[in-house]
Amino acid sequence: MSIAAFAEQAVTSADKTFLQLRVDIVEGAIPPGSKLSETELSTKYQVSRAVIREAINRLESCHLVERKANVGARIVSLTPQGLIQLYQVREALEGMAARLAAKNMSDQEIADLTALLDNHFQTVKGGESYYQEAGDLDFHYRIILGSKNQHLIEVLVNGIYHLIRMYRVQFGMAGPRVTTAFDEHKHVVQAIANRDEELAEMLMRRHILYSKNNIERKLLQS
Amino acid sequence: MSIAAFAEQAVTSADKTFLQLRVDIVEGAIPPGSKLSETELSTKYQVSRAVIREAINRLESCHLVERKANVGARIVSLTPQGLIQLYQVREALEGMAARLAAKNMSDQEIADLTALLDNHFQTVKGGESYYQEAGDLDFHYRIILGSKNQHLIEVLVNGIYHLIRMYRVQFGMAGPRVTTAFDEHKHVVQAIANRDEELAEMLMRRHILYSKNNIERKLLQS
DNA sequence: CCGCCCAGCTTTGTCGACAATAAAGCCTAA
DNA sequence: TTAGGCTTTATTGTCGACAAAGCTGGGCGG
Numbered sequence: 001m002s003i004a005a006f007a008e009q010a011v012t013s014a015d016k017t018f019l020q021l022r023v024d025i026v027e028g029a030i031p032p033g034s035k036l037s038e039t040e041l042s043t044k045y046q047v048s049r050a051v052i053r054e055a056i057n058r059l060e061s062c063h064l065v066e067r068k069a070n071v072g073a074r075i076v077s078l079t080p081q082g083l084i085q086l087y088q089v090r091e092a093l094e095g096m097a098a099r100l101a102a103k104n105m106s107d108q109e110i111a112d113l114t115a116l117l118d119n120h121f122q123t124v125k126g127g128e129s130y131y132q133e134a135g136d137l138d139f140h141y142r143i144i145l146g147s148k149n150q151h152l153i154e155v156l157v158n159g160i161y162h163l164i165r166m167y168r169v170q171f172g173m174a175g176p177r178v179t180t181a182f183d184e185h186k187h188v189v190q191a192i193a194n195r196d197e198e199l200a201e202m203l204m205r206r207h208i209l210y211s212k213n214n215i216e217r218k219l220l221q222s
Numbered sequence: 223m224s225i226a227a228f229a230e231q232a233v234t235s236a237d238k239t240f241l242q243l244r245v246d247i248v249e250g251a252i253p254p255g256s257k258l259s260e261t262e263l264s265t266k267y268q269v270s271r272a273v274i275r276e277a278i279n280r281l282e283s284c285h286l287v288e289r290k291a292n293v294g295a296r297i298v299s300l301t302p303q304g305l306i307q308l309y310q311v312r313e314a315l316e317g318m319a320a321r322l323a324a325k326n327m328s329d330q331e332i333a334d335l336t337a338l339l340d341n342h343f344q345t346v347k348g349g350e351s352y353y354q355e356a357g358d359l360d361f362h363y364r365i366i367l368g369s370k371n372q373h374l375i376e377v378l379v380n381g382i383y384h385l386i387r388m389y390r391v392q393f394g395m396a397g398p399r400v401t402t403a404f405d406e407h408k409h410v411v412q413a414i415a416n417r418d419e420e421l422a423e424m425l426m427r428r429h430i431l432y433s434k435n436n437i438e439r440k441l442l443q444s
Numbered sequence: 445c446c447g448c449c450c451a452g453c454t455t456t457g458t459c460g461a462c463a464a465t466a467a468a469g470c471c472t473a474a
Numbered sequence: 475t476t477a478g479g480c481t482t483t484a485t486t487g488t489c490g491a492c493a494a495a496g497c498t499g500g501g502c503g504g
Contacts, residue, residue, distance in 0.1 A: 011291040011292070012291050012292070012456095012457065012458095013457075013458070014457080014458090015291065037484095037485075038485075039484090039485075039486095047458085047459095048458055048459045048460075049459085049460085049486090050272070050457085050458060050459065050460095051457085051458065051459090053276075053486090053487090054279065054457095057276065057279045057280070057283075058279070058283075060283070061279075061280075061282070061283030063373070063376065069233040069234050069237070069486085069487090070233070070234070070464080070465050070466060070485085070486060070487075071465090071466070071467090071485085071486080072485070072486065082372070085371045085372060085373050085374070086373055088318060088322065088371055088373075088374070089315070089318070089371065089373045089374055089377070091318065092314040092315055092317065092318035092374075093311070093314055093315070095314065096311070096313065100310065149307045149310055149311065150304070150307060151285070151307050151308055151310075151311045151382070152307070152310070152311055154285065155311070155377055155381075159377075160373070234486090234487065234488095235487075235488070236487080236488090260455075260456070261454095261455075261456095269488085269489095270488055270489045270490075271456090271489085271490085272487085272488060272489065272490095273487085273488065273489090275456090275457090276487095291456085291457090291495090292455085292456060292457075292494085292495050292496065293455085293456080293495090293496070293497095294455070294456065445504105446503105446504090447502105447503090447504085448501105448502085448503085448504095449500105449501090449502080449503095450499105450500090450501085450502095451498100451499090451500085451501100452497105452498085452499085452500100453496100453497085453498080453499100454495105454496085454497075454498090455494105455495085455496080455497090456494085456495075456496090457492105457493080457494070457495085458491105458492080458493070458494090459490105459491085459492075459493090460489105460490100460491095460492105461488105461489085461490095461491105462487105462488080462489075462490105463486105463487080463488070463489090464485105464486085464487070464488090465484105465485085465486075465487085466483105466484095466485080466486090467482105467483085467484080468481100468482085468483075468484090469480100469481085469482080469483095470479105470480085470481080470482090471478105471479090471480080471481090472477105472478090472479085472480095473476100473477090473478085473479100474475100474476090474477085474478100
């Protein structure tokens with residue numbers, strides 16, 4: 001359920017098309033760099049061009065597609081340095097999120113977060129590397145929401161994280177760093193529980209910086 | 223010219239309407255919290271409803287308006303804590319921008335930035351408080367662009383700064399802090415010139431933090 | 445007298461057609 | 475043969491009309 005809180009419900013037809021398209025893009029069903037023809041999509045998804053246009057507009061505000069006037073929309077093309085830049089933004093924003101979470105999360109929320117981590121620990125100890133995807137996301141989402149900062153939440157949840165997921169799929173990073181990342185998570189939560197804003201931010205920044213370095217290494221060797 | 227580099231040129235009709243609407247919103251011609259009726263706007267700006275809808279969509283991605291399905295769009299309502307949250311995001315992002323600028327700006331760009339500051343110094347010394355608006359913006363924009371980080375630039379320039387301007391207009395902060403802010407700017411530039419990433423980030427963060435505190439004080443006493 | 449429900453009306457969502465712009469291919473001329 | 479310009483064609487931008495959902499006001503029943 002934890003993550004399901006973000007299941008935005010689509011009421012209008014453009015909503016559904018937007019969500020569907022976003023999945024298709026992030027999951028790679030439509031490859032990066034490819035052109036999005038309005039007429040083609042309108043037949044494919046059985047909706048009018050106006051709906052497609054609205055969906056594409058929203059995709060653009062997620063930074064998943066780029067439009068040029070009188071030319072059309074293309075899915076963004078992914079580059080290693082683009083991923084690096086994304087992690088730089090993540091480091092700044094999630095660092096601040098951790099700081100604010102240390103200040104603003106309720107005791108109950110912190111308790112829940114701790115419980116979540118214990119739960120994950122059982123899984124990790126069991127040897128399953130299930131952790132990476134769902135668990136990691138859940139952890140980061142909770143802290144972002146815990147910041148109680150609407151702008152922060154918006155930019156990260158609706159903007160950056162879909163792009164991150166897209167990179168993960170395209171560059172095929174299922175990712176090791178499971179146990180070490182788990183320890184880092186634990187320390188961040190401890191700092192938040194201690195209401196140590198300074199430390200929470202620093203630890204979160206390092207956690208993301210390590211991730212970035214890890215990814216850089218993998219990108220270079222391939 | 224410096225700032226004119228951001229003069230996005232509108233080619234399509236929706237572009238012009240969007241830019242016009244954005245000005246009208248940011249400058250306060252359309253007050254915060256008010257409803258944006260599509261038909262009303264379409265007669266007012268002499269364009270079809272489709273154009274208005276597209277413009278509103280883009281305004282939404284700037285976080286200047288909020289939409290509800292089957293209900294309509296309203297201009298965001300401004301709250302003191304909303305402004306605080308905005309400054310928290312600014313602190314994180316522009317701090318990172320200063321760090322990256324110290325790494326990525328060319329020597330020429332740094333020289334230009336220094337010259338710009340000297341120029342501003344003459345103005346400040348002359349007693350004109352012209353500085354606040356244009357000069358401050360120019361300084362921050364250059365460092366943001368100097369980061370060479372596309373995501374950072376996007377979020378700040380197209381998203382946050384218009385909101386900041388809107389708050390400035392609505393809450394009527396022409397702003398003192400002229401000379402002290404100038405010194406802070408100077409120190410940031412020095413750190414960037416020395417390629418001291420750590421210090422550049424720290425100084426920029428403090429600069430914005432001071433601004434935030436200053437604003438908080440003013441908000442409370444009113 | 446108060447509250448609920450229904451009808452009408454306003455506003456948004458969706459659609460198909462037309463206009464305008466840019467890309468592609470062909471034709472001509474150097 | 476190739477470069478340049480023109481024509482054709484496909485795609486996007488814009489429009490007005492229709493469909494559907496929400497809000498408002500009046501009437502009915504408790």
